[in-house]
Amino acid sequence: MSVARFRSVVLDCPDPRALAGFYAAVVGGTPEQDDPDWVVLHVPDGPRLAFQRAEGLTPPEWPRADRNSQQFHLDFDAGSTWEEMDTAHEKVLALGARPLDLEDREKKDFMVYADPAGHPFCLCRIEQP
Structure with a gap:
Protein backbone atom coordinates (compact mmCIF):
# COMPACT_ATOMS: atom_id res chain seq x y z
CA MET A 1 0.00 0.00 0.00
CA SER A 2 1.32 3.45 -0.88
CA VAL A 3 1.99 6.21 1.62
CA ALA A 4 0.56 9.17 -0.32
CA ARG A 5 -0.80 10.36 -3.67
CA PHE A 6 1.37 12.38 -6.05
CA ARG A 7 0.35 16.07 -5.87
CA SER A 8 2.70 18.51 -7.67
CA VAL A 9 6.07 19.23 -9.14
CA VAL A 10 7.21 22.66 -7.93
CA LEU A 11 9.89 24.49 -9.88
CA ASP A 12 11.87 27.39 -8.42
CA CYS A 13 12.32 30.20 -10.93
CA PRO A 14 12.85 33.97 -11.15
CA ASP A 15 9.52 34.61 -12.96
CA PRO A 16 6.75 32.14 -12.03
CA ARG A 17 4.17 33.59 -14.45
CA ALA A 18 6.51 33.40 -17.44
CA LEU A 19 7.63 29.84 -16.72
CA ALA A 20 4.04 28.72 -16.13
CA GLY A 21 3.11 30.25 -19.49
CA PHE A 22 5.90 28.31 -21.16
CA TYR A 23 4.76 25.00 -19.66
CA ALA A 24 1.11 25.79 -20.46
CA ALA A 25 2.16 26.13 -24.09
CA VAL A 26 4.02 22.81 -23.89
CA VAL A 27 1.49 20.63 -21.96
CA GLY A 28 -1.77 22.63 -21.99
CA GLY A 29 -3.76 24.01 -19.11
CA THR A 30 -4.21 27.52 -17.77
CA PRO A 31 -1.94 29.03 -15.13
CA GLU A 32 -3.71 30.22 -11.96
CA GLN A 33 -2.07 32.91 -9.86
CA ASP A 34 -3.36 34.04 -6.45
CA ASP A 35 0.06 35.14 -5.21
CA PRO A 36 2.74 36.99 -7.22
CA ASP A 37 5.32 34.46 -6.02
CA TRP A 38 3.32 31.29 -6.78
CA VAL A 39 1.62 30.08 -9.97
CA VAL A 40 -0.12 26.73 -10.43
CA LEU A 41 -0.67 24.98 -13.74
CA HIS A 42 -3.33 22.26 -13.74
CA VAL A 43 -2.16 19.94 -16.48
CA PRO A 44 -5.06 18.25 -18.31
CA ASP A 45 -5.03 14.56 -17.33
CA GLY A 46 -1.69 15.06 -15.64
CA PRO A 47 0.02 16.23 -12.48
CA ARG A 48 -0.13 19.74 -11.16
CA LEU A 49 2.89 21.90 -11.90
CA ALA A 50 3.62 24.84 -9.65
CA PHE A 51 6.14 27.64 -10.05
CA GLN A 52 7.65 29.42 -7.06
CA ARG A 53 9.63 32.66 -7.20
CA ALA A 54 13.30 32.26 -6.26
CA GLU A 55 15.23 35.49 -6.79
CA GLY A 56 18.83 34.96 -7.84
CA LEU A 57 18.26 31.33 -8.74
CA THR A 58 21.27 29.72 -10.35
CA PRO A 59 20.03 27.30 -12.99
CA PRO A 60 21.57 23.83 -13.03
CA GLU A 61 24.33 22.98 -15.48
CA TRP A 62 23.45 19.51 -16.63
CA PRO A 63 24.96 17.02 -16.15
CA ARG A 64 27.02 18.65 -13.37
CA ALA A 65 26.31 17.32 -9.91
CA ASP A 66 28.12 19.95 -7.86
CA ARG A 67 25.17 22.35 -7.48
CA ASN A 68 23.56 22.07 -4.06
CA SER A 69 20.65 24.53 -4.35
CA GLN A 70 17.10 23.25 -4.53
Whole structure:
Protein backbone atom coordinates (compact mmCIF):
# COMPACT_ATOMS: atom_id res chain seq x y z
CA MET A 1 0.00 0.00 0.00
CA SER A 2 1.32 3.45 -0.88
CA VAL A 3 1.99 6.21 1.62
CA ALA A 4 0.56 9.17 -0.32
CA ARG A 5 -0.80 10.36 -3.67
CA PHE A 6 1.37 12.38 -6.05
CA ARG A 7 0.35 16.07 -5.87
CA SER A 8 2.70 18.51 -7.67
CA VAL A 9 6.07 19.23 -9.14
CA VAL A 10 7.21 22.66 -7.93
CA LEU A 11 9.89 24.49 -9.88
CA ASP A 12 11.87 27.39 -8.42
CA CYS A 13 12.32 30.20 -10.93
CA PRO A 14 12.85 33.97 -11.15
CA ASP A 15 9.52 34.61 -12.96
CA PRO A 16 6.75 32.14 -12.03
CA ARG A 17 4.17 33.59 -14.45
CA ALA A 18 6.51 33.40 -17.44
CA LEU A 19 7.63 29.84 -16.72
CA ALA A 20 4.04 28.72 -16.13
CA GLY A 21 3.11 30.25 -19.49
CA PHE A 22 5.90 28.31 -21.16
CA TYR A 23 4.76 25.00 -19.66
CA ALA A 24 1.11 25.79 -20.46
CA ALA A 25 2.16 26.13 -24.09
CA VAL A 26 4.02 22.81 -23.89
CA VAL A 27 1.49 20.63 -21.96
CA GLY A 28 -1.77 22.63 -21.99
CA GLY A 29 -3.76 24.01 -19.11
CA THR A 30 -4.21 27.52 -17.77
CA PRO A 31 -1.94 29.03 -15.13
CA GLU A 32 -3.71 30.22 -11.96
CA GLN A 33 -2.07 32.91 -9.86
CA ASP A 34 -3.36 34.04 -6.45
CA ASP A 35 0.06 35.14 -5.21
CA PRO A 36 2.74 36.99 -7.22
CA ASP A 37 5.32 34.46 -6.02
CA TRP A 38 3.32 31.29 -6.78
CA VAL A 39 1.62 30.08 -9.97
CA VAL A 40 -0.12 26.73 -10.43
CA LEU A 41 -0.67 24.98 -13.74
CA HIS A 42 -3.33 22.26 -13.74
CA VAL A 43 -2.16 19.94 -16.48
CA PRO A 44 -5.06 18.25 -18.31
CA ASP A 45 -5.03 14.56 -17.33
CA GLY A 46 -1.69 15.06 -15.64
CA PRO A 47 0.02 16.23 -12.48
CA ARG A 48 -0.13 19.74 -11.16
CA LEU A 49 2.89 21.90 -11.90
CA ALA A 50 3.62 24.84 -9.65
CA PHE A 51 6.14 27.64 -10.05
CA GLN A 52 7.65 29.42 -7.06
CA ARG A 53 9.63 32.66 -7.20
CA ALA A 54 13.30 32.26 -6.26
CA GLU A 55 15.23 35.49 -6.79
CA GLY A 56 18.83 34.96 -7.84
CA LEU A 57 18.26 31.33 -8.74
CA THR A 58 21.27 29.72 -10.35
CA PRO A 59 20.03 27.30 -12.99
CA PRO A 60 21.57 23.83 -13.03
CA GLU A 61 24.33 22.98 -15.48
CA TRP A 62 23.45 19.51 -16.63
CA PRO A 63 24.96 17.02 -16.15
CA ARG A 64 27.02 18.65 -13.37
CA ALA A 65 26.31 17.32 -9.91
CA ASP A 66 28.12 19.95 -7.86
CA ARG A 67 25.17 22.35 -7.48
CA ASN A 68 23.56 22.07 -4.06
CA SER A 69 20.65 24.53 -4.35
CA GLN A 70 17.10 23.25 -4.53
CA GLN A 71 15.95 23.12 -8.14
CA PHE A 72 12.50 21.70 -7.37
CA HIS A 73 10.61 19.82 -4.69
CA LEU A 74 7.71 17.39 -4.74
CA ASP A 75 4.41 17.79 -2.87
CA PHE A 76 2.37 14.72 -1.99
CA ASP A 77 -1.20 14.48 -0.73
CA ALA A 78 -1.00 12.52 2.51
CA GLY A 79 -4.68 12.63 3.45
CA SER A 80 -7.20 15.03 4.88
CA THR A 81 -6.86 14.18 8.58
CA TRP A 82 -3.98 14.58 11.01
CA GLU A 83 -4.20 10.85 11.72
CA GLU A 84 -3.47 10.17 8.04
CA MET A 85 -0.65 12.75 8.12
CA ASP A 86 0.87 11.11 11.21
CA THR A 87 0.70 7.69 9.55
CA ALA A 88 2.33 9.04 6.39
CA HIS A 89 4.98 10.77 8.53
CA GLU A 90 5.91 7.50 10.25
CA LYS A 91 6.00 5.61 6.95
CA VAL A 92 8.28 8.08 5.14
CA LEU A 93 10.64 8.11 8.14
CA ALA A 94 10.74 4.30 8.03
CA LEU A 95 11.57 4.51 4.33
CA GLY A 96 14.59 6.73 5.05
CA ALA A 97 13.25 10.29 4.87
CA ARG A 98 14.73 12.94 7.16
CA PRO A 99 12.55 15.71 8.66
CA LEU A 100 13.51 19.23 7.59
CA ASP A 101 10.56 21.34 8.83
CA LEU A 102 7.75 19.94 10.95
CA GLU A 103 6.99 23.20 12.79
CA ASP A 104 3.56 24.84 12.64
CA ARG A 105 2.14 21.97 10.61
CA GLU A 106 -1.43 22.77 11.69
CA LYS A 107 -1.06 26.33 10.42
CA LYS A 108 0.78 25.40 7.22
CA ASP A 109 -0.92 22.04 6.51
CA PHE A 110 2.36 20.53 5.33
CA MET A 111 5.58 19.01 6.63
CA VAL A 112 8.93 19.12 4.83
CA TYR A 113 11.38 16.22 4.53
CA ALA A 114 14.53 15.28 2.66
CA ASP A 115 14.51 12.03 0.73
CA PRO A 116 17.44 9.64 1.22
CA ALA A 117 19.42 11.54 -1.43
CA GLY A 118 18.68 14.91 0.21
CA HIS A 119 16.02 16.24 -2.17
CA PRO A 120 13.20 18.08 -0.39
CA PHE A 121 9.56 17.02 -0.54
CA CYS A 122 6.39 17.85 1.39
CA LEU A 123 3.59 15.77 2.82
CA CYS A 124 0.49 17.96 2.52
CA ARG A 125 -2.81 17.74 4.36
CA ILE A 126 -5.58 18.34 1.87
CA GLU A 127 -8.98 19.57 3.01
CA GLN A 128 -11.76 17.46 1.54
CA PRO A 129 -14.89 19.31 0.33
